[in-house]
Amino acid sequence: AQSVTQLDSHVSVSEGTPVLLRCNYSSSYSPSLFWYVQHPNKGLQLLLKYTSAATLVKGINGFEAEFKKSETSFHLTKPSAHMSDAAEYFCVVSDWRGNDMRFGAGTRLTVKP
C-alpha cells in the first residue's frame, strides 16, 4: 500500500522568494511520485513526475523536486515564487506501473506581494 504525508497544510511566501513544499511517502514497492497543482475552479494539472529515472526532476513553471529514497521524501521547490503560483499542491504516490495512486491532503501556497 502507498501513502503520502504533506507536512504543511499551508505555506506562505513573499513574491520572489524560494518555495519549499514538503512531502514524505510510504510505499511497499518502488514508487512513482508526482506533484499536481490545483488552481481555484480549475482541474488538477501535473507539475512533474518521478518514475525511477533521474532523482532530480524538473517540471513546468520552474518547479523541481528531488527524490530521496533514504529520507522517503519528494519535496517540491522553486527558486522564486510568482503570484500566479498561489494554488493547492498535491503530492501523489503510485506503484511503478501507476496503480494505486494516493494523494496527500494538499498544501495551500499563498504568495504575498
Added chain:
Amino acid sequence: DTGVSQDPRHKITKRGQNVTFRCDPISEHNRLYWYRQTLGQGPEFLTYFQNEAQLEKSRLLSDRFSAERPKGSFSTLEIQRTEQGDSAMYLCASSLDGRGVNTEAFFGQGTRLTVV
C-alpha cells in the same frame, strides 16, 4: 478538445434521488480512475478500471455506488439514494498503461454534486 471530459459539471439533487455522472477519457487511454474530493481535502481514490475491467474499489465506495466502463471507453459513476454526505467534487482521470513511462494521470474538471 482532447482532454478528459466530465458531464455534468454541476449537479444539484434531492436526498434520496439517484444520480449518474459520465467521464470520457483521453482517446486510447486504457486506465480510468474515479476520485472524490471534499472541500479542503485531497482527492480520495474510489475505483479504477483497466480497459473495461474494474480492478479495484475503495472501501469508500459503498453499495450505493456503482461504476461501469462498458467497452473500455467512457465510464459512468452512479450514486443511488444520495445522502448529504455524498456532496463533493467527483473527479475522473485517465492514463496509459504503466509498462512504459506514461503513468501520469490526466484529470477532468470534475462534477460537483450538491445533495440538498
